[in-house]
Amino acid sequence: DAGITQSPRHKVTETGTPVTLRCHQTENHRYMYWYRQDPGHGLRLIHYSYGVKDTDKGEVSDGYSVSRSKTEDFLLTLESATSSQTSVYFCAIRARDAHTEAFFGQGTRLTVV
Amino acid sequence: AQSVTQLDSQVPVFEEAPVELRCNYSSSVSVYLFWYVQYPNQGLQLLLKYLSGSTLVKGINGFEAEFNKSQTSFHLRKPSVHISDTAEYFCAVSEFGNEKLTFGTGTRLTIIP
Numbered sequence: 001d002a003g004i005t006q007s008p009r010h011k012v013t014e015t016g017t018p019v020t021l022r023c024h025q026t027e028n029h030r031y032m033y034w035y036r037q038d039p040g041h042g043l044r045l046i047h048y049s050y051g052v053k054d055t056d057k058g059e060v061s062d063g064y065s066v067s068r069s070k071t072e073d074f075l076l077t078l079e080s081a082t083s084s085q086t087s088v089y090f091c092a093i094r095a096r097d098a099h100t101e102a103f104f105g106q107g108t109r110l111t112v113v
Numbered sequence: 114a115q116s117v118t119q120l121d122s123q124v125p126v127f128e129e130a131p132v133e134l135r136c137n138y139s140s141s142v143s144v145y146l147f148w149y150v151q152y153p154n155q156g157l158q159l160l161l162k163y164l165s166g167s168t169l170v171k172g173i174n175g176f177e178a179e180f181n182k183s184q185t186s187f188h189l190r191k192p193s194v195h196i197s198d199t200a201e202y203f204c205a206v207s208e209f210g211n212e213k214l215t216f217g218t219g220t221r222l223t224i225i226p
Binding site for chain 2: 041058107
């Protein structure tokens, strides 16, 4: 299995509070991604990174920010959580670009109450 | 922009019967195509991928898919399904030179004993 660890695995938080999810990899892969998975929507890309300090927005980036200060860590922050951000969040890594396989973490189930 | 359509959200199939899960993509350039599987409460793992060459691609667990450029399709097939194939299946696309991996909404495959 690819070395990807997501933390926490489960979290319940209150509306309006900040939340940070962490993705840690031991594969030294260049690309890292954050997706959210919701019924009927599949996986939607939130943000991705193509190197240290190099990030870009995905299709559902509003309300989320990311940071990548080291190759191995990619953080997703919800500045002020809302109930619409209740979801399962997946981190993925990829060695190179379009033709390579993406490896996924086990997911973080976030509930905003 | 690249996009993926999975026409069937749920597919029930009797055990040992064949199955086809449909996937159509949209892109203005050449693409790479992937099928991923997600077992309950797990992350995603790669079933197979089409990069170039033969349009018939074989993957793990007896699955195969056929790339049809004129139909912009990449349908997944298995000649005889088993209970263990119960899962959600996602089609995904990457355009040449694009770091983004875009997923469809998924097809939930249910095997009927």
